[in-house]
Amino acid sequence: QVQLVESGGGLVQAGGSLRLSCAASGRTFSSYGMGWFRQAPGKEREFVAAINWSGGSTVYAASVKGRFTISRDNAKNTVYLQMNSLKPEDTAVYFCAARQARTAQSRADVYDYWGQGTQVTVSS
Numbered sequence: 626q627v628q629l630v631e632s633g634g635g636l637v638q639a640g641g642s643l644r645l646s647c648a649a650s651g652r653t654f655s656s657y658g659m660g661w662f663r664q665a666p667g668k669e670r671e672f673v674a675a676i677n678w679s680g681g682s683t684v685y686a687a688s689v690k691g692r693f694t695i696s697r698d699n700a701k702n703t704v705y706l707q708m709n710s711l712k713p714e715d716t717a718v719y720f721c722a723a724r725q726a727r728t729a730q731s732r733a734d735v736y737d738y739w740g741q742g743t744q745v746t747v748s749s
Contacts, residue, residue, distance in 0.1 A: 627651045627738040629721045634743030637711055645706040647721030655699040658724045661706045663717035675729035684729045711747045718742040
């Protein structure tokens with residue numbers, strides 16, 4: 626069983642930056658593909674970014690490409706999401722997810738573990 630705990634959310638003005646962290650329990654973190662998803666009020670959960678087990682391969686949603694960066698530190702069992710040039714439409718609850726496979730994937734249904742989420746609010 627893997628437990629994921631997100632942190633780093635908050636309120637920021639448009640154009641600002643935030644860095645989200647996701648701390649994972651367990652000794653097999655380095656073998657997991659990891660992803661970030663988000664869900665805005667009244668909308669379905671959507672893919673944001675994913676990273677493979679080594680950090681050597683990443684995938685981004687078109688809406689965040691060039692503004693967000695996903696990374697991981699396997700020694701710290703942590704995955705990060707650096708968010709720059711934030712827009713009001715980035716406002717959502719952001720979730721971290723882990724899958725028992727090494728590759729980076731954008732589909733939510735291939736992830737086995739989910740965190741509770743952290744709120745990101747971007748004011749205009």
